[in-house]
Amino acid sequence: MRDFEAELAERKRAGLHRVRRQISGPQQPVLTSDGREILSFCSNDYLGLANHPANLDALRQALPSTGLGGAASHLICGHHDAHHQLEQRLAEFTGRSAALFFSTGYMANMGIIAALAGRGDTIFSDRLNHASIIDGCILSRARVHRYPHGDMAALESMLKKTSGHKLVVTDGVFSMDGDVAPLRELARLCREHDALLVVDDAHGIGVLGPQGRGSVAELGLSEQEVPVLIGTLGKAVGTSGAFAAGPEVLMEYLVQKARTYIYTTAMPPAIALATCASLDVIERDDARREHLGSLITRFRQEAGALGYRLMPSETPIQPIMVGDNWKALALSKALEERGLLVTAIRPPTVPEGEARLRVTLSAAHTHGDLDRLLDGLSACRSLLERTEEGL
Numbered sequence: 001m002r003d004f005e006a007e008l009a010e011r012k013r014a015g016l017h018r019v020r021r022q023i024s025g026p027q028q029p030v031l032t033s034d035g036r037e038i039l040s041f042c043s044n045d046y047l048g049l050a051n052h053p054a055n056l057d058a059l060r061q062a063l064p065s066t067g068l069g070g071a072a073s074h075l076i077c078g079h080h081d082a083h084h085q086l087e088q089r090l091a092e093f094t095g096r097s098a099a100l101f102f103s104t105g106y107m108a109n110m111g112i113i114a115a116l117a118g119r120g121d122t123i124f125s126d127r128l129n130h131a132s133i134i135d136g137c138i139l140s141r142a143r144v145h146r147y148p149h150g151d152m153a154a155l156e157s158m159l160k161k162t163s164g165h166k167l168v169v170t171d172g173v174f175s176m177d178g179d180v181a182p183l184r185e186l187a188r189l190c191r192e193h194d195a196l197l198v199v200d201d202a203h204g205i206g207v208l209g210p211q212g213r214g215s216v217a218e219l220g221l222s223e224q225e226v227p228v229l230i231g232t233l234g235k236a237v238g239t240s241g242a243f244a245a246g247p248e249v250l251m252e253y254l255v256q257k258a259r260t261y262i263y264t265t266a267m268p269p270a271i272a273l274a275t276c277a278s279l280d281v282i283e284r285d286d287a288r289r290e291h292l293g294s295l296i297t298r299f300r301q302e303a304g305a306l307g308y309r310l311m312p313s314e315t316p317i318q319p320i321m322v323g324d325n326w327k328a329l330a331l332s333k334a335l336e337e338r339g340l341l342v343t344a345i346r347p348p349t350v351p352e353g354e355a356r357l358r359v360t361l362s363a364a365h366t367h368g369d370l371d372r373l374l375d376g377l378s379a380c381r382s383l384l385e386r387t388e389e390g391l
Contacts, residue, residue, distance in 0.1 A: 041340065041360060042343045047281075048288070068268055082273045095213065102244065109230060115258040117137075119142065123143070124147055125147070126149055127147065128174050152189065172201030176356070177319060178203075202232040211286070231243055239274050340376045
């Protein structure tokens with residue numbers, strides 16, 4: 001039997017042990033964490049919609065007519081009118097022919113990738129893709145080639161050498177770096193080399209593009225150029241679940257083949273109606289994105305002026321690069337002692353030697369909140385000058 005205690009002890013020794021914190025109350029910038037109020041800069045609630053009054057009202061109003069649970073899978077008797085309404089709304093929102101509602105983003109990626117590629121096929125995956133994409137590739141049993149992050153020359157070389165059915169899969173916005181994939185170039189390469197392009201825009205939907213329609217829409221890429229668009233609803237949209245959008249034939253194919261769709265209980269239908277309400281807010285509230293943009297610009301200018309090393313990101317994901325696991329933990333702890341929650345991200349979530357603090361900004365933050373974060377970063381800057389031994 002494996003020595004689980006020894007493995008846990010080794011994780012602690014390497015600075016890789018993770019601990020859950022207990023949150024009370026709704027998700028918002030000021031959280032109650034383990035009984036203490038703290039200002040959070042690590043949520044994916046980029047637009048501040050997880051506790052939006054209109055979304056809460058939509059959920060309350062839906063419950064009497066939909067009930068609570070989904071009760072069955074979509075292919076048995078769980079596919080409610082509310083789910084159908086959301087799928088139509090998501091297709092309209094993304095400019096696609098059809099959409100399919102999944103229970104989580106992880107399930108969407110695993111089920112979609114494994115349905116669209118299998119034994120004898122080849123998948124090309126960006127080296128920094130999310131764990132759910134990596135696991136979907138493994139589950140598919142296809143050959144998998146990981147190309148260097150954003151390296152289109154390397155991908156083109158791989159595509160040229162490969163025959164048969166090919167799938168290229170990428171994040172739209174990379175969750176730990178905050179940069180955007182070279183989607184226009186990816187679409188061109190897939191067209192030229194007869195590969196099916198799958199883009200997971202989990203961190204772009206709601207934030208980027210006209211009316212928050214995402215990174216694909218920001219570039220005006222059509223359904224023909226990006227046939228499979230995936231998005232999550234628990235980040236900027238503020239609710240729960242995920243979706244795929246694309247041509248009707250591909251969505252119908254996924255209904256027949258995506259095991260994570262077929263063999264799981266449908267999401268509560270009231271959540272689907274609350275999500276429709278949230279999409280309405282996203283479409284009409286450009287001021288929310290404009291405020292978020294002002295926070296991002298100011299953070300980059302002032303944190304950079306403090307001497308922190310930032311990634312080339314214009315999205316709400318603003319990593320502060322540290323490198324050493326223990327230094328990242330020490331900086332996070334020092335900020336927490338000042339009432340600021342910014343979590344340290346360490347391997348295997350990021351590559352070895354690239355530990356960081358992942359600052360995420362929300363439209364629900366004020367410039368006063370940002371003042372507090374910048375003041376804390378200024379006060380803690382000297383920690384990164386110390387040696388690991390001193391920590």
